[in-house]
Amino acid sequence: MAQEIEKKFLVKGDFKAEAFKQTRITQGYLSSVPERTVRIRVKGDKGFITVKGIGNASGAARFEWEKEIPVDDVRALLELAEPGVIDKTRYLVKNTDGVHTWEIDEFYGDNDGLTVAEVELADENEPFDKPSWLGEEVTGDPKYFNSMLMKNPYKNWK
Numbered sequence: 001m002a003q004e005i006e007k008k009f010l011v012k013g014d015f016k017a018e019a020f021k022q023t024r025i026t027q028g029y030l031s032s033v034p035e036r037t038v039r040i041r042v043k044g045d046k047g048f049i050t051v052k053g054i055g056n057a058s059g060a061a062r063f064e065w066e067k068e069i070p071v072d073d074v075r076a077l078l079e080l081a082e083p084g085v086i087d088k089t090r091y092l093v094k095n096t097d098g099v100h101t102w103e104i105d106e107f108y109g110d111n112d113g114l115t116v117a118e119v120e121l122a123d124e125n126e127p128f129d130k131p132s133w134l135g136e137e138v139t140g141d142p143k144y145f146n147s148m149l150m151k152n153p154y155k156n157w158k
Helices: 071-078 146-151
Strands: 002-011 021-031 036-043 046-053 061-069 086-094 101-107 115-120 134-137
Touching: 021 071, 021 146, 036 071, 036 146, 046 071, 086 146
Parallel strands: none
Antiparallel strands: 002 061, 002 115, 002 134, 021 036, 021 086, 036 046, 046 061, 086 101, 101 115
């Protein structure tokens, strides 16, 4: 079983010219309670089920388990999922430090206009370069969790 450590930021500038890959993602939740979030997603042409535990005090680290499953199974499970679907494109951008890769999610639908970047780290205090298009850090802010964007989408924040 693995632990995920990541920092999350808003995006305030153009990053797309730096992206080396982009993938469309559609996902829903069988459980969105923070103690045991169960996500199902279609990412490109592959399906996944992911279980995440509650985050630590800073929100940067938490348990994560993921398994590839058939796309048809994901589509069937989406019929059982909680109301709401997350639709986004994930862009991958190599960081200037040569070590990290940014995952930048551009949201659509009820979350249109929101773009969030995440970087995975080996340690919560690991240093990393911050690109010029990076905005405010929102690590640990529950309203930016995908499972919460499904319940209270970005369009409702204004």
